[in-house]
Amino acid sequence: SAKLSGGGTYSFFGNQMTEKENDRQILKQDLRKAIDQQQFELYYQPILDLITEKVVCLEALLRWHHPKRGLISPGDFISIAEESGIILIIGEWVLLAACLEAVKWNDTISLAVNLSPVQFRDSNLVQNVKETLIRTGLAPNRLEFEITESALLLDSDANLFVLHALKEIGVRISMDDFGTGYSSLTYLRSFPFDKIKVDRSFVSDLPDGNGADAIVHAVAVLGRSFNLTTTAEGVETREQLECLRSEGYDQVQGYLFSKPVQSNQLHTMDAVVRF
Ligand code: C2E
Ligand code: MG
Ligand code: MG
Ligand code: MG
Numbered sequence: 678s679a680k681l682s683g684g685g686t687y688s689f690f691g692n693q694m695t696e697k698e699n700d701r702q703i704l705k706q707d708l709r710k711a712i713d714q715q716q717f718e719l720y721y722q723p724i725l726d727l728i729t730e731k732v733v734c735l736e737a738l739l740r741w742h743h744p745k746r747g748l749i750s751p752g753d754f755i756s757i758a759e760e761s762g763i764i765l766i767i768g769e770w771v772l773l774a775a776c777l778e779a780v781k782w783n784d785t786i787s788l789a790v791n792l793s794p795v796q797f798r799d800s801n802l803v804q805n806v807k808e809t810l811i812r813t814g815l816a817p818n819r820l821e822f823e824i825t826e827s828a829l830l831l832d833s834d835a836n837l838f839v840l841h842a843l844k845e846i847g848v849r850i851s852m853d854d855f856g857t858g859y860s861s862l863t864y865l866r867s868f869p870f871d872k873i874k875v876d877r878s879f880v881s882d883l884p885d886g887n888g889a890d891a892i893v894h895a896v897a898v899l900g901r902s903f904n905l906t907t908t909a910e911g912v913e914t915r916e917q918l919e920c921l922r923s924e925g926y927d928q929v930q931g932y933l934f935s936k937p938v939q940s941n942q943l944h945t946m947d948a949v950v951r952f
Pocket of ligand 1: 722737738739750751752755771791792793823853854877910911912913930931932933937
């Protein structure tokens with residue numbers, strides 16, 4: 678209780694909450710300037726075919742070079758950007774910058790872009806995707822969008838409409854962080870996904886931590902049953918890789934192969950860059 682932990686606890690705690698909220702407000706203001714001031718950068722993390730261990734896809738991951746705070750990860754600003762709607766502008770920048778980058782790669786390699794639930798509910802999304810593909814010349818079948826279950830929680834008819842409109846353009850859809858949200862099974866049955874990525878939290882507990890192996894197995898079976906490409910994110914050890922191999926996963930991603938890297942590092946990656 679407050680009394681036991683010493684005087685001033687209430688106000689200390691209270692100030693902390695305010696400080697945190699202040700901080701979010703400041704970051705929100707800073708976010709508004711970030712695009713114009715070119716403070717965003719995309720890093721790319723490879724996704725490999727598990728059998729050939731060749732790169733088949735690169736996932737674009739956003740970084741913010743804050744003028745005072747240095748490099749900030751998306752976990753620390755995406756929710757602020759979503760709250761204020763700035764994510765729509767950021768998301769358009771991400772898509773354009775990533776497509777402009779991907780047209781330089783070997784055309785056997787696809788581009789994965791994360792979509793925020795807020796973007797997913799934006800009526801301009803489909804038109805923007807079409808225009809960006811035309812403007813950059815990236816073939817639609819080289820683009821895949823990663824969507825988490827939280828994007829789909831409500832309005833399932835509206836969601837179906839958007840997903841089908843995206844599929845009609847010819848892009849692919851992955852369900853990201855699979856197993857961490859709700860109603861996964863309903864979504865698999867209703868929505869036209871091409872791929873599922875089992876969440877890092879399960880992969881990191883392999884080979885046998887707390888039922889992780891059972892979940893990783895179940896996702897592999899589900900993926901096969903629904904004819905989806907199965908991917909595992911967050912692979913850090915050989916042992917985890919061998920578990921995933923024995924479960925028949927199609928693709929793997931994680932620090933074991935590579936951390937996300939800046940675009941100027943991609944040439945060091947086998948077969949990525951078209952010379
Ligand atoms: P995500 O899409 O599930 O991306 C995977 C995250 O796990 C990335 O964190 C990646 O750096 C990290 N990761 C990959 N392999 C390993 C590993 O072996 N070990 C560990 N410990 N971590 C690994 P990051 O880049 O900080 O991104 C976090 C989340 O932020 C992403 O999760 C995604 O949901 C979101 N995000 C990133 N970029 C964007 C973006 O451009 N737009 C939107 N809307 N969201 C984004
Ligand atoms: Mg992702
Ligand atoms: Mg993921
Ligand atoms: Mg994840």
